[in-house]
Amino acid sequence: MHRRTYGQLSYQKVLLPLNSHNSVEPELADPAFAGPFARAPLTLAVEGHDLSRRHGSHLAVDGVSLAIPAGERHGLVGPNGAGKTTLMRMLSATLAPDHGSLRVLGHDVTRHPRAAKARIGVVPQGMTHDNEILVRENLTTFGRYHGLSRRRAAARADELLEMVGLTAHARAMPQTLSGGMQRRLLIARALVNDPDLILLDEPSTGLDPESRVMLWDLLDRLCATGKTLVITTHYLEEVERLCDRVTVLRAGRVRHSSHPRRLIAATLPKYVVELDLPASEATVAANKAAGNAVAGSTVAENTVAGNTVPAWAGERERLRVGNRLLVFGDSVADLTRDLAAAGAGDHLVRPASLQDALHALDRREETAPADPAPVTPAAPPGPGTGRRGAGDRQGARHRTRRALPAPSPALARRIWWRDFTLFRKSYRTTIVPNFFEPVFSLAAMGIGLGFYVDGAAIGSSYASFVAPGLLAVTAMNGAVFEVTYNVFVRLRHARSYDAAVTSPVEPPDIALGELMWALTRCLVYTGVYLAIVAALGYAPASTAPLAVPALLPLGLVFACAGLIFTGTVRAINAYSYFYTLVLTPLTLLSGVFFPTKRLPPVLRAVAEVSPLHHGVELSRALVITGDLPAAAGHLGWLVALSLVLLGPALYSLQRHLCA
Ligand SMILES: Nc1ncnc2c1ncn2[C@@H]1O[C@H](COP(=O)(O)OP(=O)(O)OP(=O)(O)O)[C@@H](O)[C@H]1O
Incomplete structure (x- = not known):
């Protein structure tokens, strides 16, 4: 059924529409945020020179240079831990190299990451869906991050869902999809901005064979329109099938880079016959001890149909992989004839594969005298694919630093909108604690306990004393919950921010958006609570409504x-x-339930500098006494403190998302 959805018709629909300038909202259409329409003709999509990157003390990428012509399909392969994902994150402008220079689609990724990301699509290795919102909303939200208008993002989401065969699941939660469907959703998300460069980190992991063929078909079609693909995969037949060029990484270094077939041809004869060897443990151990896995070595005790291997294999190149013996030759007829003469019966003779070539190159490197120089046939024009020596890197003058971008209010608003979308669906579950908790506290502490409290000591009824204090506590709690548990889960567990930063959204935009949402909650909860307090007659001053906006700086702190x-x-x-250890003592000791002068001197001094104490006094000044000068003093203090904390807060997510 979904095969048809990958067809020519839906594909054409998907690729064309974003070339219109009208599809991007004007506020995001400036040179720094180039958007999907900044499409100068390019010869090299990627120009990386001497790129290195450490994770802690581990050198994950070590002096890699890459030149990927526009329109090329480039495969990155290598064993686990070779540095492929680290390199891909650099190409996606989310991770800065420690050393070296990198231009992607003409943009220096360390200086202008937003401009580069606007033209890149990323299919990450991990499942980084936003699991709090629906499948379709994942695409519309991402479209918004890319600057699409709401209507355009919705239309784009529908086109892409149709293309990847997920229309029927548009209203499902992403985590209810099968693994293969989730990966298709990631692929759709990567195409939201009609990117010029598509980075796919193991895109076919988890896809069934039919879906994999469909993916290849889709990638073929994307390339036909001139898009550049960089794919990491452990399926080497995928590289042979898809890629114009393959770069082999090992231990963070480029070992080889060439057209897959040229790499095979430069390494091995054209054909191979694959044979099962008798696998007695003694034989395997003896072969290992004798280094018989190495091409051209003696395999005297291995026999095929009673003949020793050398007897019929002659001087042919041989490679042992586990209990399989691969014998290579340039002529199918010769191989078949010799096998038949040896009485080996029918055996499949097949073309030598990239897998065979990489095995052979690995074995040669393992046994060759130490010579780190990689085999690098036929490098494309540009900076080259070689590796600079360690001396060069040590001599490098500059250490690359990713620019710390100023937050973009337009993109922060999109983060805010995503939170609001979620709130609209789940407000019933948050409404009880946030709206009613302070009301219950007022009823129990103010009205109930207040019956036993001497009102004369505080100059008013105890409930009137407690009510504005609880208003300040409401502002604090309303703001703080969002940026603690919720942000933590998105940052560390759901990893939905990892996806957001592959769009032009940067970590300070996320932080600003979350702060804006925290203030929205603060505004709503204090507004509702004040209305209840006023209805109960505990907000006598005419300035009481001012308390709601005036408490925003407290929420921001x-x-x-x-x-x-x-x-x-x-x-x-x-x-x-x-x-x-912080919020509960502040709530109990900052003058909400009793005047701070009742505290011992040291505790009183601490309590009275706390922001909550200033919020409580500000609230009382506006709600009870109407003392505007006193309110202005507390407000000024809170504004100053919030400005001091704002900078560190805006960059608090940078280290997690771009390191
Ligand atoms: N955030 C990180 N913190 C610490 N070490 C890391 C981090 N990311 C990667 N590494 C380490 O860097 C090395 C390269 O990892 P990377 O994920 O780039 O390899 P890979 O080639 O993509 O591997 P795989 O094929 O398993 O996905 C590994 O040793 C890995 O443990």
């Missing part, structure tokens, strides 16, 4: 503090310290 804390914690349990 705690939202910034929560976000900074979130940027430092590794485990969600750490929040119990934050809530138990």
Whole structure:
């Protein structure tokens, strides 16, 4: 059924529409955010020179140079841990190299990551869906991150869902899809911005054979329109089938780079016959000890149909992989004749594959005298694919630093919108704790306990005293919850921010968007609570409505503090310290339930500099006494503190998302 959805018709629909300037909202159409329409003709899609990157003390990418012509399909292969994903993250402008220079689609990725990302599509290795929103919303939200208008993003999502055969699942949650369907969703998301360069990190993992063929078909069609593909995969037949060029990485270095067939031809004869060897443990051990896995070595005790291998294989190149023996030759007829003469019966003779070539090259390197120089046939024009020596890197003057971008309010609004979309669906579950908790506290502490409290000591009824204090607590709690647990889960577990930063969204945009959403919650909850307090007659001053906007700086202080804390914690349990050792004592001791002058002097001094205390006093000044000068003093203090915390909060996610 879904085969047809990959067909020519839907594909054409998907590729064409974004070339219109009208599809991107004007506020995002500036040179720094080039958007999908900045399409100068390019000869090289990727120009990387001497790229290195460490993760801690481990050198994951070590002096890699790459030149990928526009329109090329480039395969990156290598064993686990070779550095493919690290290199792909550099190409996607989400990870800066420690050393070296990298231009992608004409943009220096360390200086202008947004401009580069606007023209790149990324299919990541991990499942980085936004699991809090629906399948279709994943695509519309991502379209919004790329600057599409709401209507355009919706239309684009429908086109892409149809193309990858997920229309019937548009209203499902991503985690309910099968693994292969989830990967198709990732592929659709990568195409939202009609990218010029598509980076696919193991895209066919988890796809069934039919879906894999469909993926290849789709990639063929994308390439036919001049798009550049870079694919990492462990399926080498996929590279042979798809790629114009393959780069082989090992231990972070380029070992080989060539057209797959040229690499095979430069390494091995054209054909191979594959034979099962008797696999007695003694034989395997003896072969290993004698180094018989190496092409051309003696395999005296291995026999095929009673003949020793050398007797019929002659001087042919041989390669042992496990219990299989591969014998190579340039002529099918010769191989077949010799096998028949040896009485080996029918055997499949097949063309030598990339897998065979890489095995042979690995074995040669393992046994060759130490010579790190890679085999690099036929490099394309450009900076080349070789590796500079360690001396060159040590001599490199500059250490590459990724620019810290200023937050974009337009993109932050899209993060805010995503949170709002989620809230619209789940407000019933958050409404109870956030709306009613302060009301219950007022009823129990203010009205109930207040019956036993001498109102004369505080100059008003106890409930009137507690009500504005709880308003400040509501502002604090409303703001802080969003940037602690929720942001932590998106950052560390769901990893949906990892996906967002492959679009022009940068970590400070996410931080700003989350702060804006925290303030929205603060505004809504304090507004509703104040309305209840006023209805009960505990907000006598005419200035009381001003308390809602005036408490926003208090919310911002705690939202910034929560976000900074979130940027430092590794485990969600750490929040119990934050809530138990910081927020609870503040709530109990900052003058909400009794005047701070009742505290011992040291504790009183600490309590009275706390932002919550200033929020409580600000709230009382506006809700009870209407004392505007006193309110202005507390407000000024809170504004100053929030400005101090804002910078660190905006960059608190940078280290996690771009390192
Ligand atoms: N964020 C990180 N922190 C610490 N080490 C890392 C990080 N990312 C990668 N590494 C290490 O860097 C090396 C290269 O990892 P990378 O994921 O780039 O390899 P890969 O070739 O993509 O591997 P695979 O084929 O398994 O996906 C590995 O040793 C890995 O453990």
